Amino acid sequence: AYGVVLWEICTLGGFPYPTVSDKDLLKYLLQGNRLEKPISSSNEVYDVMIQCWSHNANDRPSFAYLCEHLNDLNSQQCPYVEFVPGDTLPPPDGYCELVGRPMTHTDLSAIADLETTEIVDQS
Numbered sequence: 001a002y003g004v005v006l007w008e009i010c011t012l013g014g015f016p017y018p019t020v021s022d023k024d025l026l027k028y029l030l031q032g033n034r035l036e037k038p039i040s041s042s043n044e045v046y047d048v049m050i051q052c053w054s055h056n057a058n059d060r061p062s063f064a065y066l067c068e069h070l071n072d073l074n075s076q077q078c079p080y081v082e083f084v085p086g087d088t089l090p091p092p093d094g095y096c097e098l099v100g101r102p103m104t105h106t107d108l109s110a111i112a113d114l115e116t117t118e119i120v121d122q123s
Helices: 002-010 022-030 043-052 063-075 095-099
Strands: none
Touching: 002 043, 043 063
């Protein structure tokens, strides 16, 4: 789920799996299909998405790792989300006002050690 949230952020609210019906989504994912790398996403952030989508829950990163790794990416000189004029859709209504607000940070350390659960194929 968190990998999809990252994907939605990098696509400025894109709709994941628009051509796959809700009833077919689990089968689609179990076949190994994943969302494509957003144009505006760095390879490093897309790698995080791929890790989050691992079929085996033990292979998925913990929130502690995600917090540390994404903070490291954020502190680097190169952007982890790249916006290239002409390559992306215009931002959704209200986005520019949102970006202009002061940035706030939330301390996620209290939930960083929560375990992920594995999807069980019940079909």
